[in-house]
Every structure is written in structure tokens, then in C-alpha cells.
Amino acid sequence: MSNHESHENHVTGYGVYLLVWLGLLMLTGITVAVAGIDFGRITITVALLIAAIKSWLVLTIFMHLKFEDTTFKIFVFVAVITFVVFIVLLFADYLFM
Amino acid sequence: MSSGDHTAHVHRDDYGSRMGMWLFLFTELILFGGLFLIYAVYRFMYPTEFHVAAMELDTVFGAVNTIILLTSSLTIAMSITALQRNRKTLSLVLQFATILLAISFMVNKYFEWGAKFGYGLYPGSEMLLDKPSGEILFFGLYYTMTGLHGLHVLIGIVFIGIIMYQVWIGRVHSTNYVRLESAGLYWHLVDIIWIFLFPLFYLII
Secondary structure, eight states: OGGGHHHHHOOOOHHHHHHHHHHHHHHHHHHHHHHTSOOGGGHHHHHHHHHHHHHHHIIIIITOGGGSOHHHHHHHHHHHHHHHHHHHHHHHHHHTO | OOTTSSSSOOOOOHHHHHHHHHHHHHHHHHHHHHHHHHHHHHHHHOHHHHHHHHHTSOHHHHHHHHHHHHHHHHHHHHHHHHHHTTOHHHHHHHHHHHHHHHHHHHHHHHHHHHHHHHTTOSTTOHHHHTSOHHHHHHHHHHHHHHHHHHHHHHHHHHHHHHHHHHHHTTSSBTTBOHHHHHHHHHHHHHHHHHHHHIIIIISOO
């Protein structure tokens, strides 16, 4: 059980959550502001990059992934990579059809 | 182990419970992931139509709902800290705030969808079917994905409501709060899905 203790005892302070929440709001503001500017083809990339950063904040801090065992981190990593592989394979198919 | 001081041995595995919840969340990733893949391919095939159709959606509705969901994620996260610090009332207030925010999200959604239905823009409507196929696909995906997400918000309201009751009666408390954590994990996932839905549908990108 000893390797599980780190999570059981970890209490995230309100301040940390408030900071993350402010960061998320700022990133939302940036996405909306940036959407008005036409960067051409990279516009969608910028939007998705910001969404990915927001998700990372939610996953690590709000969902406590930062304080979980390595097992949890590997699980999430594998799940995300699997989804990315789906996207790459799908587009590889569509682009070269 | 500090549990079992005054009770007979009660089997409890918080670690396993959290892992089970995460595994469930991965199935949600596949559920929504499939829809995101469909979106990606059709967007790739109909870039102009998707761009035009996205103008129909109100960015303000989307942005306000984003702020509401992010704030509700904050309140549910803080409710766990409150319970860990044995502040039951504060924890209940924060959980209730999460439910209220979730309801206001759905109220917004009701007005947003209601307005579209009002002027004849709904799945299968004549107005929609007259549009080019790329736009029909955009709105089909919009109603399916935000609808499925809305269903998750409703389930989240019920889930958090049940946990609130269990905290209230003392079944979930400062040394046994894994159920509240699970409700939180579910709620944050609903938030993450919206984080992607918002730019892909409401922002003209």
C-alpha cells in the first residue's frame, strides 16, 4: 500500500485551483481573440494547441494526475497516443487516397 | 492503515476505484473520439462549407458556456479539498454550486437550440436540407456532438446530486471521499470535451 500513500495524503490547496482556473479563463480569452485573426492554415492548429494546453491543466491539476501513480500516467498516455494514432492513420488514408 | 479502528474489517480499495473510473473515462474518449474523427474528415472534405456554417453559431453562447463549465470544474475540485479538510458544509455548498452552474449551462443550451429550432434550423428541416451537403454535415455533427455532451452534463448533475446526498448523510466523508473524486473526474472529462467542442464549432477557424 505504501506507494499509494502519496495520493491519499495529498490535498491540493484552493489557491492552486484558483490559479489554474484563471489560467484556463485566460487561455479561453486568447482562443477567442486569436480566432478573429486569419493565420491561414495554422489557425486550426493554434486553436487545437490551446485546447490541448487547457486539457493538460485540467488533467494534471483538477484531475490530480500529477499526484497519481506512474500506472495512471502510463494509462492516460497510452489512451491519448492511441487516439492520435487513429487520427494519423485516418488522415494518411484520406490524404493519399 | 488507520481504517478499521472501530469497525470490523471493511474492504475498501480507493486506488482500484479511481483506476476503474479512469478506465471508464477512456471509453468516453473513444465514444467522443470517433465523433471528432468524423468531424475532422468532413471538415477536411468541406472546408468552405464548414467555415460558412460555423458563422451561424453564436460565439457568445459558446464562450459563456465555456466559462460556466470551467468554473464548475473549479468548484467540484475545491469541494474535494474542502471535504479532505473536514469542512463538510463548505464541500456541500461547492458541490451545489457545481450543480447550479451545470444547470445554467443547460439553460443556455436550451435557448441556443431553441432559437435555431425557432427559425427552422434543426436536423431534417427543409431549411437545413436546402443547404449544401457540407453545411448539412456540419449541423448534423453540431447537434449530435453538443447533444451527446449535453446528455453527459445531465448525467453529471445526477451523479453529483447523488454524491451530495451521500456526503449529507455522512457516507462520504473526510477519510472516505473516493466517490466524490470519481464524480469530480467525470465532471472534468465533460469539461475537457467542451474545451475541444467550443473552438471546433463556435469559433470560425
